[in-house]
Amino acid sequence: MIAGLLERRPRLANWLWGFTPPERGTVVLVHRRVYIVPTRLGAFFGATILVLVVGSINYSLSLGFALAFLLAGMGLAGMVHTARNLARTAVSVGRAHPVFAGEAAQFRLFLDGRSPFDRPSILARHVASGTQLVCDVPAGGIAEVVLGVPAKRRGWMPIGRVMLETRFPLGLFRAWSYIEPEARCLVYPRPDRSPLPASSASERAGSTRVQAAGNEDFAGLRAYQRSDSPRHIAWKAAARTGEMLTKQFSGEAAQELWLDWALLPPGLDAEARLSRLAGWALAAERAGATYGLRLPGNEIVPGRGDAHLAACLEALALYEHGKAA
Amino acid sequence: MSVVDMACLMGSLVLVAAPHALRAPWWLTLLTLCLYGWRVYFALNRAPLPSRWFVLAIAVVGILAVWFEQRTVFGRTSGIMLLLLFSGLKLLETRTHRDAMIVCFLAYFLIITNFLYTQSIPTAALMLAGVLCITATMVGFSAPARPIRANARTAILVLAHGVPAALVLFLLFPRVQGPLWGLPQDAYAAMTGMSDEMAPGNLARLALNDAIAFRAEFVGEPPAQRQLYWRGPVLWEFDGRSWKTGPSILARYEPPQEGGPKFRYSVVLEPHNREWLFALETASTLPDRARFTHDGQVLSAFPIRARMRYEMRSVAVNETRADEVPTLLGRALRLPEGFNPRAAALAREWAAASAGETEIMERGLSFLRAGRFTYTLEPPPLGRDSIDEFLFETKQGFCEHFASAFVFLMRSAGVPARVVMGYQGGDLNPVDRIVTVRQSDAHAWAEVFLRGRGWVRVDPTGAAAPMRVDSGVVRAMPDASPLPFLVRTEYQWVRALRYQWEAATYKWNVWVLGYNPDRQRELMSFVGLPDADWRALTATLFSILGVLTAALLAWSLRRLRPPDPVQRAWRAFCRKLARQGLERAPHEGPRDYSLRAARALPGARSAILHIAALYISLRYGEDESEARVRELRRRVRALRLA
Numbered sequence: 001m002i003a004g005l006l007e008r009r010p011r012l013a014n015w016l017w018g019f020t021p022p023e024r025g026t027v028v029l030v031h032r033r034v035y036i037v038p039t040r041l042g043a044f045f046g047a048t049i050l051v052l053v054v055g056s057i058n059y060s061l062s063l064g065f066a067l068a069f070l071l072a073g074m075g076l077a078g079m080v081h082t083a084r085n086l087a088r089t090a091v092s093v094g095r096a097h098p099v100f101a102g103e104a105a106q107f108r109l110f111l112d113g114r115s116p117f118d119r120p121s122i123l124a125r126h127v128a129s130g131t132q133l134v135c136d137v138p139a140g141g142i143a144e145v146v147l148g149v150p151a152k153r154r155g156w157m158p159i160g161r162v163m164l165e166t167r168f169p170l171g172l173f174r175a176w177s178y179i180e181p182e183a184r185c186l187v188y189p190r191p192d193r194s195p196l197p198a199s200s201a202s203e204r205a206g207s208t209r210v211q212a213a214g215n216e217d218f219a220g221l222r223a224y225q226r227s228d229s230p231r232h233i234a235w236k237a238a239a240r241t242g243e244m245l246t247k248q249f250s251g252e253a254a255q256e257l258w259l260d261w262a263l264l265p266p267g268l269d270a271e272a273r274l275s276r277l278a279g280w281a282l283a284a285e286r287a288g289a290t291y292g293l294r295l296p297g298n299e300i301v302p303g304r305g306d307a308h309l310a311a312c313l314e315a316l317a318l319y320e321h322g323k324a325a
Numbered sequence: 326m327s328v329v330d331m332a333c334l335m336g337s338l339v340l341v342a343a344p345h346a347l348r349a350p351w352w353l354t355l356l357t358l359c360l361y362g363w364r365v366y367f368a369l370n371r372a373p374l375p376s377r378w379f380v381l382a383i384a385v386v387g388i389l390a391v392w393f394e395q396r397t398v399f400g401r402t403s404g405i406m407l408l409l410l411f412s413g414l415k416l417l418e419t420r421t422h423r424d425a426m427i428v429c430f431l432a433y434f435l436i437i438t439n440f441l442y443t444q445s446i447p448t449a450a451l452m453l454a455g456v457l458c459i460t461a462t463m464v465g466f467s468a469p470a471r472p473i474r475a476n477a478r479t480a481i482l483v484l485a486h487g488v489p490a491a492l493v494l495f496l497l498f499p500r501v502q503g504p505l506w507g508l509p510q511d512a513y514a515a516m517t518g519m520s521d522e523m524a525p526g527n528l529a530r531l532a533l534n535d536a537i538a539f540r541a542e543f544v545g546e547p548p549a550q551r552q553l554y555w556r557g558p559v560l561w562e563f564d565g566r567s568w569k570t571g572p573s574i575l576a577r578y579e580p581p582q583e584g585g586p587k588f589r590y591s592v593v594l595e596p597h598n599r600e601w602l603f604a605l606e607t608a609s610t611l612p613d614r615a616r617f618t619h620d621g622q623v624l625s626a627f628p629i630r631a632r633m634r635y636e637m638r639s640v641a642v643n644e645t646r647a648d649e650v651p652t653l654l655g656r657a658l659r660l661p662e663g664f665n666p667r668a669a670a671l672a673r674e675w676a677a678a679s680a681g682e683t684e685i686m687e688r689g690l691s692f693l694r695a696g697r698f699t700y701t702l703e704p705p706p707l708g709r710d711s712i713d714e715f716l717f718e719t720k721q722g723f724c725e726h727f728a729s730a731f732v733f734l735m736r737s738a739g740v741p742a743r744v745v746m747g748y749q750g751g752d753l754n755p756v757d758r759i760v761t762v763r764q765s766d767a768h769a770w771a772e773v774f775l776r777g778r779g780w781v782r783v784d785p786t787g788a789a790a791p792m793r794v795d796s797g798v799v800r801a802m803p804d805a806s807p808l809p810f811l812v813r814t815e816y817q818w819v820r821a822l823r824y825q826w827e828a829a830t831y832k833w834n835v836w837v838l839g840y841n842p843d844r845q846r847e848l849m850s851f852v853g854l855p856d857a858d859w860r861a862l863t864a865t866l867f868s869i870l871g872v873l874t875a876a877l878l879a880w881s882l883r884r885l886r887p888p889d890p891v892q893r894a895w896r897a898f899c900r901k902l903a904r905q906g907l908e909r910a911p912h913e914g915p916r917d918y919s920l921r922a923a924r925a926l927p928g929a930r931s932a933i934l935h936i937a938a939l940y941i942s943l944r945y946g947e948d949e950s951e952a953r954v955r956e957l958r959r960r961v962r963a964l965r966l967a
Contacts, residue, residue, distance in 0.1 A: 045430065065498070072491065075487070076874055136471070
């Protein structure tokens with residue numbers, strides 16, 4: 001009920017959690033943002049103390065009082081220690097590498113204890129997806145948590161709300177804090193691995209003439225260029241000669257492939273086209289072909305290599321992203 | 326749960342269950358140990374735990390066995406036995422850390438039930454060790470990957486941080502005098518002390534016990550050993566074998582106010598489950614909630630079931646100098662028909678030959694003095710005419726034999742007499758000048774009524790074995806007697822150590838164990854809140870707890886690294902510029918930002934560029950001097966942009 005209310009009233013949530021998302025840079029969990037309540041075990045512990053006190057009154061056990069009050073004092077100190085385990089931790093988020101839709105975006109959270117003591121058992125939990133991980137922050141050090149958040153749609157995916165929680169040291173209290181750092185991950189369209197080889201598609205496109213076994217026929221070695229795929233590097237030769245060489249295959253230079261939006265079957269909707277094109281781009285890169293990408297209003301000239309593939313996939317991911325999102 | 330967690334849990338359990346296991350019947354100890362061991366086996370082999378039904382079956386068998394042993398499953402002893410059993414059974418269904426925490430809470434109950442038997446300093450130390458182990462175990466549950474040593478350190482830290490709050494709670498938590506409800510029948514079975522009946526062998530048995538009966542702290546110098554007669558129950562009725570108190574009557578009793586040296590002292594009485602408050606002869610005032618009986622016993626309004634402290638004044642007189650009610654004098658002469666004919670005949674002889682009661686009394690005492698009686702803890706058993714046999718045949722007895730025989734002789738001779746039980750003597754601790762009276766100081770003496778003098782104390786044991794009264798039971802005994810080790814005097818260093826220990830124990834009893842509603846009131850009036858009720862106490866308590874918690878929080882956050890002063894100054898600088906509409910873009914470094922700001926605000930150009938240069942050299946350069954940091958802060962503060 002409360003969660004729903006906060007969902008509908010983001011400003012109330014912002015006031016309650018003590019920040020306005022998204023937060024830039026390093027987020028420090030000042031103690032105003034750290035919330036703490038007893039756990040169910042904490043309630044049990046309280047009930048135990050109560051029974052001990054009543055028993056001590058009934059049997060006039062002075063040491064019984066001492067025990068019960070020692071436990072009560074310990075619980076109180078434990079509460080402070082639990083809050084301390086989280087308070088003033090600095091959280092920053094690292095770069096998340098692009099992923100394909102359907103995979104999990106790997107957000108890297110860095111928890112900086114900034115303290116002379118260690119902060120064990122801090123649970124980081126991605127609120128929307130429920131992904132969670134426990135980490136121990138060493139004294140004066142930084143712990144890294146990688147949260148795998150399922151990427152459902154292409155485009156930019158913000159990290160969303162992350163909860164940091166701890167029950168250390170006694171497990172009687174639960175302290176938690178919400179953060180929503182400014183971090184996003186580029187999500188490529190889900191590649192459609194349809195049995196459409198790039199060659200046949202381009203055959204139909206008619207823009208290139210591709211020999212069927214283009215990269216099967218070894219034609220010789222040439223000097224390595226930075227854009228060459230690592231798959232084509234002649235590692236054995238490199239080891240022998242100490243010189244980076246790239247294998248060349250017959251007809252490779254002649255192949256130039258256009259992955260064209262307009263040439264896809266007209267029945268496909270936009271997302272399916274993007275998926276198909278992403279699949280082709282991957283296949284073309286794997287085949288070692290030189291390929292270009294044509295989207296409505298965007299064209300990437302033919303090229304090769306990981307950077308080129310990434311540029312193509314990014315273009316596909318962000319195609320009409322503003323409108324789609 | 327990992328093996329390490331299980332080992333910690335098991336260690337804590339063994340520690341807190343050990344005192345119970347030593348007291349429990351052997352089969353229960355064995356069963357509990359087996360259950361613990363079984364759980365260890367499961368943990369080591371990662372085997373699946375036994376089924377719920379199997380555990381239930383063991384529980385039922387265990388409960389039945391406890392019932393056979395105790396004939397009840399309620400009551401204190403049975404309750405503790407079941408608690409011990411359940412600690413093992415709960416382990417067998419402990420799978421998660423949450424279950425294990427419940428076992429930890431169970432362990433707290435094992436600790437507190439041990440206090441029903443003892444609350445000594447070693448028990449408190451054991452409690453601390455137990456709580457520490459349990460806490461370390463709990464810390465281990467919430468941080469399984471951490472080394473045990475780190476967890477133990479955290480446990481010590483958390484406990485230490487809890488001590489101030491615990492202390493405040495102990496002192497200020499509104500105390501109520503228990504019990505809140507009826508206690509089980511066997512609640513006080515373990516208490517030792519005097520009974521209201523004196524049969525041959527009763528006191529001798531008590532004298533073998535070196536448990537402490539009470540301690541007395543005198544204002545000024547304590548009286549001499551031979552004056553230390555601590556008066557307890559007064560016995561009137563004799564049935565030929567044992568003496569009993571008899572019915573009480575309503576009669577005025579006037580405590581003496583003058584007539585001898587006066588003593589002021591406080592007594593810390595160990596619980597003995599009876600009403601007697603022992604006082605030095607003769608008590609002249611009453612503690613709170615106490616009364617005098619017609620024969621001068623001091624009785625509390627309720628049985629003493631918790632250690633109790635009371636203030637007393639006494640006047641050292643051994644006669645009442647008052648008249649007595651005739652019916653009572655009649656009772657003080659009553660004897661059963663047909664017992665001890667030889668003693669009765671002897672007494673009648675004395676009566677015939679004497680001029681008065683005083684002379685009869687003197688004859689009785691000189692008879693005991695001259696009779697070569699042996700004072701011993703192990704007198705031979707006596708038959709039907711116990712007094713005849715003691716006086717004329719065995720001639721060996723403990724104080725109850727002497728008192729009983731003397732009072733019988735006096736009554737037979739027509740002198741009203743009664744038996745008084747109590748303690749005689751006590752051990753003066755040179756460390757804190759406190760007199761410790763043990764059960765082994767239990768004594769019985771006589772009081773005879775002499776016209777004009779009232780009831781006069783006569784100690785027949787003192788006549789037969791003067792050492793007993795002058796220097797205590799130990800010196801009066803032959804060497805081989807089976808007195809408790811601690812009471813004997815051969816080893817000086819043992820004695821010295823014992824005195825130190827007892828002084829500490831006394832402080833412990835008075836200040837820790839004796840802290841009760843009365844003491845709490847005293848404390849509150851001492852700090853200036855004389856009539857603090859539970860509301861005032863609770864309010865004070867919670868405000869102090871709040872302050873303590875806030876202080877602890879502040880202290881623990883203080884240890885966190887303060888923000889870098891250079892960074893703080895830079896942020897203040899950025900904020901000042903942002904107020905002029907020059908917010909720093911996330912991609913902008915200090916140089917670009919300051920150049921942009923300087924262009925936009927030509928009036929402050931040099932100041933802005935200077936601050937940026939300072940910041941860059943402090944932040945990225947080698948320069949870390951304090952003076953430059955101060956300069957940066959001063960320049961940022963002095964920056965005027967409007």
